[in-house]
Amino acid sequence: MSASHLTRYLSASAQSFPDRPAVVGADGDVLSYAELERQSNALAHHLVTRGVRRGDRVGIVMRKRPAAVVAIFGILKAGAGYVPVDHAAPAERGRRILTDCRVQAVIVDERCLGVVPPCDAAGSQPVLVVVAGAAPDVAGRLPTGCSILEAVTADAATFDAPDGDPGDLAYILYTSGSTGLPKGAMLSHRNVLSFIDWCSSVFAPTPNDRFSNHAPFHFDASVVDIFLAIKHGASVHLVSEDLGKSPRELARFIVKRGLTVWFSTPSILSLLVQYGQLDTQGPTSLRLVLFGGEVFPVRHLRELRSRWRAATFYNLYGPTEATVACTFARIPDVIPDDRTAPYPIGFPCSHCDALVIDAESHEADTGEEGRLYIRGPSVFLGYWNRPAENEAAFMARDGMRWYDTGDVVRRTADDGFVYVGRQDRMVKRRGYRIELGEIEAALLAHPWVAEAAVIAEPDPAAGVRIVAYIAGSAAATGPLSIIELKTFCATKVPAYMSPDQIVFQPRLPRTASDKIDYQALKKPLLDERATTLAG
Amino acid sequence: MEEVKNVIREFILSTHLPGEATDNLHDDTALLSSGILDSLAVLGLASFLEERFRVQLSVFDLGVERFDCIADIAAVVADARQPGAKAGVGGP
Numbered sequence: 340m341s342a343s344h345l346t347r348y349l350s351a352s353a354q355s356f357p358d359r360p361a362v363v364g365a366d367g368d369v370l371s372y373a374e375l376e377r378q379s380n381a382l383a384h385h386l387v388t389r390g391v392r393r394g395d396r397v398g399i400v401m402r403k404r405p406a407a408v409v410a411i412f413g414i415l416k417a418g419a420g421y422v423p424v425d426h427a428a429p430a431e432r433g434r435r436i437l438t439d440c441r442v443q444a445v446i447v448d449e450r451c452l453g454v455v456p457p458c459d460a461a462g463s464q465p466v467l468v469v470v471a472g473a474a475p476d477v478a479g480r481l482p483t484g485c486s487i488l489e490a491v492t493a494d495a496a497t498f499d500a501p502d503g504d505p506g507d508l509a510y511i512l513y514t515s516g517s518t519g520l521p522k523g524a525m526l527s528h529r530n531v532l533s534f535i536d537w538c539s540s541v542f543a544p545t546p547n548d549r550f551s552n553h554a555p556f557h558f559d560a561s562v563v564d565i566f567l568a569i570k571h572g573a574s575v576h577l578v579s580e581d582l583g584k585s586p587r588e589l590a591r592f593i594v595k596r597g598l599t600v601w602f603s604t605p606s607i608l609s610l611l612v613q614y615g616q617l618d619t620q621g622p623t624s625l626r627l628v629l630f631g632g633e634v635f636p637v638r639h640l641r642e643l644r645s646r647w648r649a650a651t652f653y654n655l656y657g658p659t660e661a662t663v664a665c666t667f668a669r670i671p672d673v674i675p676d677d678r679t680a681p682y683p684i685g686f687p688c689s690h691c692d693a694l695v696i697d698a699e700s701h702e703a704d705t706g707e708e709g710r711l712y713i714r715g716p717s718v719f720l721g722y723w724n725r726p727a728e729n730e731a732a733f734m735a736r737d738g739m740r741w742y743d744t745g746d747v748v749r750r751t752a753d754d755g756f757v758y759v760g761r762q763d764r765m766v767k768r769r770g771y772r773i774e775l776g777e778i779e780a781a782l783l784a785h786p787w788v789a790e791a792a793v794i795a796e797p798d799p800a801a802g803v804r805i806v807a808y809i810a811g812s813a814a815a816t817g818p819l820s821i822i823e824l825k826t827f828c829a830t831k832v833p834a835y836m837s838p839d840q841i842v843f844q845p846r847l848p849r850t851a852s853d854k855i856d857y858q859a860l861k862k863p864l865l866d867e868r869a870t871t872l873a874g
Numbered sequence: 875m876e877e878v879k880n881v882i883r884e885f886i887l888s889t890h891l892p893g894e895a896t897d898n899l900h901d902d903t904a905l906l907s908s909g910i911l912d913s914l915a916v917l918g919l920a921s922f923l924e925e926r927f928r929v930q931l932s933v934f935d936l937g938v939e940r941f942d943c944i945a946d947i948a949a950v951v952a953d954a955r956q957p958g959a960k961a962g963v964g965g966p
Contacts, residue, residue: 584913585933610914614921769914821894822903822910829909836907840892 344503346416347572349376350533356546356572362405363596365579370405372572374790375412380498382446382469384414385491389467391443393418393501394508398437398445399556400424400454403577406471407556408565410446416500417441420508420525423556427580428833432452432521436513440523440831442466442724446488449473449522452481466765502770505529511723512559512659513758514772516645517764519780523723524659531562534662537690537701538567541653541667542627544602546572549596549624553578553603558770559659560632561601569807573600587870597624601650604770605635612639617646631655631664632770634681634758641674643678648672656684656758658744660732662717665691666756686749686755690771691715694741708749708759712741715720766795766803769834778807778838781831787811787819793853807838808860810846819843878927885922886944890915895897901945906938916941923947931956 342348352361354374362370370378391397397414399421401407414421422440424433426448433454437445437734444467445455454676455468469487470481513521538544550568552575554560568575574598582588591613593601608630611617628643628650635654644652655664668685677689687693695709696702703709712734719727719742745763748756764775775793782791789812798804811819822839828837848859883899891899911919921929935941935950937949940966953959 453884580913581933582938584917584936586917588933606914610917614917820898821891822898822908825891825910826904835911836910839890842893853914 342505342532342570343505343528344500345509345531345566346379346500346503348566349379349412351502352569352761354571359546360574361569362408362634363576365403365572365577365582365592367576368405375405375409375569377495378409380418380500381410381492381496382409382488383416383500384419384496384498385469385486385494386413386419387442387498389444391417391419391467391681393503396420396422396440396508396511397426397445398422398447398454399557400426400445400447400451401471401578402426402431402448403552403555406488406492406672407575408575408577410469410471410488411565413492414446416498417449418501418503418507420510422511422513424454424513424521425555425557425611426451426454429735431830432832436521436523437466439513440511441519444469445597446471449481459625461746465802475676481637484787489697489829494655495687496767497736503528505532506720508720510562512557514659515774515777517774517776519777521777522725522728525720525723526559526659526662527720530662530717530719531566533690534664534688535570536567537688537717538563539570542567542629542688544568544571544573544600548599548626549758550575551593551596551598552576553583553600553601553607553670557582559663560604560642560770562663563629566809568600577708579660586610586614587616590620593625594620595621599624600627600629601625602631602655605631605640606633608643609636609639612642613648617643623647623650625650628652631657633767637674637681640670640682641676641678644670644674652683654682656756657713658746659737660719660742661691661713661715661744662694662719664688665713665715665717665734666693668755681758683754683757690717690825693756695734695748695756703750705750705752708747710762711744711746711748713744713758714741718742734746743849768795768801768805768806769835770805771833773836778805778828778836780834781811781828781836782785782807782824784831785824785827787815788824789813789815790855792847792857792860794857796861800837804832804840805836806840806842808842808844808847810844829852841857875948875952878951880953881926882919882923882944882947885942886920889918889965899944901948902943904942905944912964919947925952927951927955938955 353372357373360369361375384838397419399410430453438456446469469484469488497759505528511521511523511525517520552564652670654668656666657664666684685790692714694712697709747759772869778793780792790810793806795803848856850856
């Protein structure tokens with residue numbers, strides 16, 4: 340089946356399988372295909388009658404539960420793009436994101452109302468707010484203009500989705516920005532449809548599949564869980580944030596729900612191996628295990644592979660800008676005991692072309708390293724309102740437009756691409772992209788701090804360790820405690836960006852051109868490690 | 875109780891607050907609600923406590939309501955050490 344709009348997946352499955360479960364919440368609450376279709380129609384109707392138009396942006400700030408999937412489809416049916424915001428991240432960051440892309444409406448849990456940008460502030464448009472999960476008796480306490488999601492979706496409004504174009508905006512995902520403000524990658528329906536079609540051809544889902552959804556909606560792995568499951572009439576089982584915190588509970592959930600398809604970061608799978616007590620959990624129904632977003636330590640992958648023997652494992656690689664994955668590698672059924680090298684990121688998916696360019700602007704030969712460029716229907720529309728970054732993100736070559744992933748890979752003869760690293764200041768931690776500059780901007784916002792430099796160093800257990808060097812301003816009185824600075828930092832950036840270590844120095848080292856000397860800061864850490872190893 | 879608190883304090887200082895003065899980490903310093911410990915850090919701390927004190931903690935003990943500061947965490951450990959405390963990880 341080839342669709343022109345993501346909402347067609349839902350409409351088709353709702354016709355074919357009205358009574359089958361589409362979305363199952365962590366508590367076991369089920370939304371059938373017919374219900375998901377009906378409720379998302381009602382929400383779309385509500386949004387459109389209150390002024391949401393094709394191409395508008397609508398924010399979602401919700402805990403993970405079936406109503407959040409209703410919100411996604413309701414927004415898409417209204418012709419708008421959804422902008423999922425991390426409800427657990429500082430409200431200030433969420434507000435900046437929603438303000439940046441000038442959302443027309445926000446669908447928000449009652450306790451996250453603080454994230455909603457102020458209405459009618461000078462120069463900004465009024466924001467329509469739909470509150471999710473609010474009891475009707477609190478309606479009077481809500482700000483003017485709010486409606487309640489459950490009341491809206493109880494409305495049996497019929498809705499004829501306007502004809503959309505595949506080039507329409509589907510969602511904007513904000514990733515860490517180097518100057519402190521997150522930047523929004525805009526993905527179209529065509530981008531997602533091309534990737535989902537590729538998934539269909541390789542993973543062959545059926546209506547009997549039970550997908551997990553571990554990734555939060557502001558992380559693009561969730562796109563696979565939701566749209567691939569809905570396209571094929573399968574069910575998607577939401578892993579709530581609480582459940583995700585306990586590997587033992589999570590391992591039990593996988594068995595109890597009879598999940599057949601799993602997709603998460605290696606960090607989560609490593610935790611399952613270490614703390615999930617997989618040897619006592621009984622057999623799973625998993626047939627497909629997908630992971631991506633970071634390197635999977637082979638030691639943990641080997642153990643997981645041996646526990647979940649019936650499943651096929653794939654490593655998916657790709658930046659958000661190229662829609663979830665643009666290269667993939669199948670992991671062998673048996674991982675040799677002596678293997679320590681991480682598995683490669685493999686070969687380009689069939690809907691993408693890849694190019695590796697070396698430092699001399701030549702195409703890299705087998706065995707050589709170079710920067711990875713991607714083109715094809717899954718490459719994003721660009722960053723929201725960032726002309727300079729959009730210019731820098733693409734390269735013209737041979738009359739074609741290539742997206743610069745910024746990732747350095749090595750081309751091999753048999754295994755496709757091997758991931759090498761990056762040349763800029765972006766790091767991955769637990770699958771999340773982090774621009775070290777965004778952490779510096781957060782630290783510099785503290786009045787005590789005059790200089791801040793953040794570096795990342797490899798860490799065998801956690802992947803990377805983030806170390807912040809801080810110098811106080813001359814006017815600063817008394818010392819600043821690490822606890823106070825970390826607490827302050829947590830009001831500016833999400834928890835996964837918080838530095839592992841904070842080191843105070845009288846002043847930070849400078850280069851001859853008076854820039855912060857990052858190499859000099861990295862040196863003591865290397866020396867320390869050498870001492871530890873020698874000791 | 876003081877011994878348990880000191881073990882927790884020592885672990886948090888060395889693992890998550892290297893370089894911080896011991897005196898700055900009080901029994902009632904907010905750890906979860908302040909963002910000092912995230913969910914992964916809580917998991918590591920819980921696993922450490924389970925091993926160190928030979929107890930089983932429930933996922934319901936690990937939220938901000940019951941696990942936010944050293945005093946709270948020590949109380950959770952003390953409960954779990956009571957004879958007859960429910961073994962296992964709890965939950966439906």
